[in-house]
Amino acid sequence: MDKALRTVLGTLALAAVFGAGWWANAAAQVPIVPFPSPRTASPDIISGADIGFQVERTVKGVPHGKIVVRVNGEWVEPAFTPSTRLLTQ
Secondary structure (H helix, E strand, C coil): CCHHHHHHHHHHHHHHHHHHHHHHHHHCCCCCCCCCCCCCCCCCEEECCCEEEEEEEEECCEEEEEEEEEECCEEECCCCCCCCCCCCC
16 A cells, blocks of 8 residues: 555544544533542542541442641642652652
8 A cells, every 4th residue: 555545544533532532521411520629628538637628429339539627627739749759769
């Protein structure tokens, strides 16, 4: 097969795959389920003294959520700072 023909067919195949993915993504409807903020309601928090896990939903019995910490009596989601270390330490 000629190299130019293979390039054209490959480009068309890629365009078809990306077009089908775009179409499927556009057609999918994701339900938006609001979850109460830790400051406005009492969410499900599995906690110790000052650190906990806020359960947002369960999927097949497995809790999904985020880590929270208690600051001045309120549960707040922390922001993690990335850092680097040498592999020899």
